[in-house]
Amino acid sequence: MTNFDSKNPPQPELIDSCVHCGFCLATCPSYRVIGKEMDSPRGRIYLMDAINKGEATIDVATSQHFDSCLGCLACVTTCPSGVQYDKLLAATRPQIERNQPRNLSDRLIRTLIFNLFPYPKRLRNLLPPLWLYQNSGLQKLLRNTGILNKLTPRLAAMESILPQITADSWQDNLPEIIPAKGERRYRVGMILGCVQRLFFSPVNEATARVLTANGCDVIIPSSQGCCAALPTHQGQEVQAQTLAKQMIDSFIEEDLDAIIINAAGCGHTLKEYGHILAEDPEYAEKAQLFASKVRDVQEFLSEIEFTAELHPLTSDELTVVYQDACHLLHGQKISLQPRQLLRKIPGVKLREPIDARLCCGSAGIYNMLQPETADELGKQKATNLINTGASLIASPNPGCSLQIQKHLDDRDSNLKLLHPIELLDYSIQGKKIEI
Numbered sequence: 020m021t022n023f024d025s026k027n028p029p030q031p032e033l034i035d036s037c038v039h040c041g042f043c044l045a046t047c048p049s050y051r052v053i054g055k056e057m058d059s060p061r062g063r064i065y066l067m068d069a070i071n072k073g074e075a076t077i078d079v080a081t082s083q084h085f086d087s088c089l090g091c092l093a094c095v096t097t098c099p100s101g102v103q104y105d106k107l108l109a110a111t112r113p114q115i116e117r118n119q120p121r122n123l124s125d126r127l128i129r130t131l132i133f134n135l136f137p138y139p140k141r142l143r144n145l146l147p148p149l150w151l152y153q154n155s156g157l158q159k160l161l162r163n164t165g166i167l168n169k170l171t172p173r174l175a176a177m178e179s180i181l182p183q184i185t186a187d188s189w190q191d192n193l194p195e196i197i198p199a200k201g202e203r204r205y206r207v208g209m210i211l212g213c214v215q216r217l218f219f220s221p222v223n224e225a226t227a228r229v230l231t232a233n234g235c236d237v238i239i240p241s242s243q244g245c246c247a248a249l250p251t252h253q254g255q256e257v258q259a260q261t262l263a264k265q266m267i268d269s270f271i272e273e274d275l276d277a278i279i280i281n282a283a284g285c286g287h288t289l290k291e292y293g294h295i296l297a298e299d300p301e302y303a304e305k306a307q308l309f310a311s312k313v314r315d316v317q318e319f320l321s322e323i324e325f326t327a328e329l330h331p332l333t334s335d336e337l338t339v340v341y342q343d344a345c346h347l348l349h350g351q352k353i354s355l356q357p358r359q360l361l362r363k364i365p366g367v368k369l370r371e372p373i374d375a376r377l378c379c380g381s382a383g384i385y386n387m388l389q390p391e392t393a394d395e396l397g398k399q400k401a402t403n404l405i406n407t408g409a410s411l412i413a414s415p416n417p418g419c420s421l422q423i424q425k426h427l428d429d430r431d432s433n434l435k436l437l438h439p440i441e442l443l444d445y446s447i448q449g450k451k452i453e454i
């Protein structure tokens with residue numbers, strides 16, 4: 020007698036594939052910080068098994084152990100038995116959302132997040148008040164007094180990663196078609212992201228320039244919205260399916276060789292559209308086709324012949340540490356390509372940090388929902404990156420960049436942080452980087 024409901028429960032054969040060896044524990048960030056078996060992959064699989072067999076229920080006590088999972092997928096990489104924890108988690112989270120009512124504070128923060136972050140227009144409307152908040156002295160006052168943290172640590176965590184609102188945040192000026200420079204070799208679509216287009220618009224501009232410099236026509240449908248990564252990772256099935264369908268519709272008329280994304284978390288979800296919409300009779304096939312064309316920009320540039328000429332970024336050698344984003348490294352198995360691309364830039368020398376495969380604590384909205392664990396992971400990540408002695412961090416995901424920047428600021432480190440595509444863009448343009 021199972022205590023999961025009948026809608027896509029975790030598959031017993033996937034649960035049973037875990038042999039409980041515990042190899043995954045050492046690479047699990049929640050286990051590293053919390054230190055309890057139930058907050059490890061093995062513990063969570065035990066819990067799924069118990070709920071499935073009717074020996075445990077979905078309740079406050081059990082659901083907290085699934086909430087504490089970052090969804091970083093490090094355990095999937097580590098597991099010698101090939102346990103598909105990603106599929107197990109993707110099946111369990113919607114069960115929690117459907118069957119375990121959340122308390123008021125949880126409901127409020129989740130309602131705010133799910134009604135704001137996946138909607139770039141709503142986020143854009145918030146820019147003027149946020150700019151005023153940052154420039155009126157109110158932000159400084161709140162941060163100095165620490166009052167927000169005392170009243171509501173989760174809102175304080177959200178506030179703490181707020182990037183500086185600049186003139187760039189208002190820019191949304193990429194045209195719908197950007198022609199290739201020189202001979203056209205490919206026709207690619209480009210996804211702008213939500214946080215990326217508002218707070219990291221230079222990354223999107225750099226992506227378009229690098230693609231066109233390598234012979235790509237770049238198509239950017241203005242109707243595109245959110246890729247659905249955020250609701251997908253949190254088990255919000257209906258919202259995820261709605262957003263995924265809208266995204267597919269935005270690109271459906273275009274004949275494209277690839278659909279390019281420059282944010283790791285978004286790329287992982289876009290490649291999952293076939294699963295997200297598997298039971299939708301109208302969209303299942305379209306979703307498979309869409310997902311088959313999705314490429315992380317670094318993955319795509321490594322697949323094609325990189326034809327643009329690259330120039331040194333500094334007059335001397337430039338030491339760079341590449342920060343592996345979990346949804347690229349574990350979710351898409353992309354780790355060599357970014358490093359190979361960075362090594363192409365004359366004068367760039369790569370350094371590797373300790374615990375390169377451990378999550379930085381960002382994990383989508385994890386740092387807002389579970390600020391204490393996320394903070395500890397963020398501190399460890401910033402320390403390990405600083406200790407490499409590199410002059411610059413290359414970070415391929417906006418969430419990781421915000422989290423790491425916050426912890427660099429907390430340590431008064433002025434280590435520069437850019438997306439790898441920005442380094443390639445500077446290099447193609449022959450621009451120097453100020454270190």
Ligand code: SF4
Pocket residue numbers: 036037038039040041042043044060061094097098099100101102
């Ligand atoms: S998930 Fe894999 S590594 Fe972890 S305990 Fe199970 S079999 Fe071992």
Ligand code: SF4
Pocket residue numbers: 046047048049050059060063087088089090091092093094095104
């Ligand atoms: S996804 Fe990450 S946090 Fe969750 S169990 Fe696996 S390693 Fe641990």
